[in-house]
Amino acid sequence: MEHKTGLVFFPAFDWAISPTHPEREERLLYTRDQLFEEGIMDLPQIAEYKPRLATHKDIARAHFCVPDVETQVTEAHLFAVGGALVLADALMNKEINNGFALVRPPGHHAMRVAHGNRGFCNINNEAIMIEYLRQKYGLTKIAIVDTDVHHGDGTQDMFYHDPDVLFISFHQDGRTLYPGSGFCDELGGPNAFGMNINIPLQPNTTDDGIHYVLDNLVLPILEDFKPDLVVNSAGQDNHYTDPLANMRFTAHGYASLNEKLDPDLAVLEGGYAIETALPYVNTGIILAMAGLDYSWVREPDYRPENFRETKEHMEYIQSLVSYLWEVWKNRAELGEEKYPRDGDFLELSRHIYYDTDSIREQQYEDIRLCDDCPGYQVIRSRGMYPYGSSKLIEAIGLHPRACKSCQEDARKLYEEKKKDYPGVDVIYLQDKPRDRYFQYSKDGDVELTDE
Template sequence: MKKADACYVYSHEEHAYHFHDKHPFNPRRLTLTKDLLETCSSLDHSSVIKARKATEQELALVHDSAYIEAVKLAGANQLSADKARNYGLGTDDTPLFEGMHDAASYLVGGTLAAVDAVMNGEYTHALHLGGGLHHGFRGKASGFCIYNDSAIAIEYVKQTYQARVLYVDTDAHHGDGVQWSFYDDPDVFTLSIHETGRYLFPGTGSITERGAGSGYGFKLNIPLEAFTEDDSFIASYETAFREAVEFFKPDLILTVNGADSHYLDPLTHLHTSLKSFHFIPKLAHELAHEYCAGRWVAVGGGGYDHWRVVPRAWGSIWLEMTEQTHILDQPIPTDWIDRWKSESDVPLPTRWHDDQSMFPTIPRKPIITARNQQTVEKALFSIRNEKKLRKS
């Protein structure tokens, strides 16, 4: 595959989606990742397309008009605190900031530009790291997410291209906003592999959430035990993804690539390393070519260790998309380290892989692995049963 077969969607306007300097959701992640790829000479200007601003009509594919208007007013300091909170705005998770409607609209527009690039046949794959705001609801902000770019993009693909979408979410937090947007829709299959909601926001994503009405059986959740390590994460992800894609046979795969299941992430309790983040896009790439002519759009998501984890995890997606994974065996360029070390409060990584000696031993690993295997078996029961019925 040539580099031109994948595009990298980015626009400086996306950096305006910035709650405040101490908020964990920081656009610095976009800068660090893009700069790392450029320093490795793996990303050039010819592969970059600009994120555009989504129209209000496009936002309304998922969000209520009253909510969109509330976001506009809140970003102009024209909405009372009480009314803002009714819409999930002005909270600790989703504080108000000036121009929030425009900034959030660019994140949505970037994902729409990515799906257009792929569905129009201009590119086989597209990466938009500014997207992945999967907690936004029809009429309410949640979990750092104002507008839900992934849900909007899926509805846009359905209406514009009459296509069926497999949504695969490996963020450590359940992809609740996307799941509920299409809970009764048989043309959208949602797969979320995440830390169990017993310990982590948003508290949903159990194996019993399978869809409703004609959408029953098209929603799949794999809630993993806290302290899940690479081997169990990868096995659970691969088994669920392979069975879901074979069952559903989508026209497009859309992946949300949160980097917050990593051991160093400050907000979650999973225990993976870069080994998992190298495998996640590898499998998505393989299955996209096997089932839907390569049509694969990847977006960002969570990930709150900005310096050590996110640039390497997100950079790995682009290296996989463009078949440059040999770079993963090379050192992180000293130019990148020297450029950013004065701003970082932690030592920057020197390699794309993690030193496994940095990870403490989890004494309950066999128990955690067995429980995750059991969860996968239970979660996949309805798909496997339906496949048997189809054959009979």
């Protein structure tokens, strides 16, 4: 097969947080104009696909939407996810060698429980695509590399207890940028310790610093993990002109990164320098994924002397890479120290803020510690909304490889919780081994299907 890179464009003309918000349709329109102007869409190495609507069942594989999927998504969200699923099918059917879904709204800040919009995200495009790939094609080991300048806290949350999904995020240090997370000690839960790698970088890190991280940490970890599939959560706001961050990455740096990373699928995330970055960055990435020359891709104001890494930055990066490589190599032993087995469950709790919708969530999570499988999680979450209203949900999520005993326990627990329904707005069962998804509320027991 001649090399083919599949592309999906979905600018979502009918979805915006506000008319002047940084996350708006022009993010993709300038890129599309650039690609047509350069004749890239006419190249034989490029195949354009049209998005389709994802189903509510697709969303339920990844999310507990409060109070239901209809409340949290618009048609634009379903088309954005559907664009990623179209490329996933094309890849698995060997129509393309790799694919890039240039879609919006973005998704990597959307967590497993979704009370509303946070970080411009309602639902998580990559996570939904990954669950789709696991269910439909039986993939077992998947790696996600998040190159957005903001920590991919939603994607981290999705797979924090999943030993089959490796999540690596490099980003501007959370002490200096939203969402204020993504530190080195966020390494995964008791069933998946070490499968979550965060690389917080100092503001003004350049191509040299980011490529040092890629060459000396990200690529060696991927080589050791040997995933069936590599997904790039392709945020482009590390660019030196982005208005929402403070990094110094260039279009050529992004293209070179994608040539080295060689992702099977990439899904667009952030990037808000609509004219000065996105057309150049996306063009470079697409050329690199298609195996074409990207050496001529340069921003008009690019000057090499403005992008030299400082000695202090490189020393910090080298120390960080060395530390995280040791963590990766010794993750089994470190996980036992962090989470000594004491009982059948581990309880975790946290507070989550939805910056776009001003929702505050208090969440408690019981992690089943099983010796035979990745187990299941039981989540109790209360979302406190503006003007004093709130919703309380309980959710049970089974891992695709849950053993028979854990499956039986989780399904029994769902039935028991339905009997003790008063006070809870919605109860969910995410039964991934059977690919069946239920929610119980005042409307009764509803199964989400593809219809």
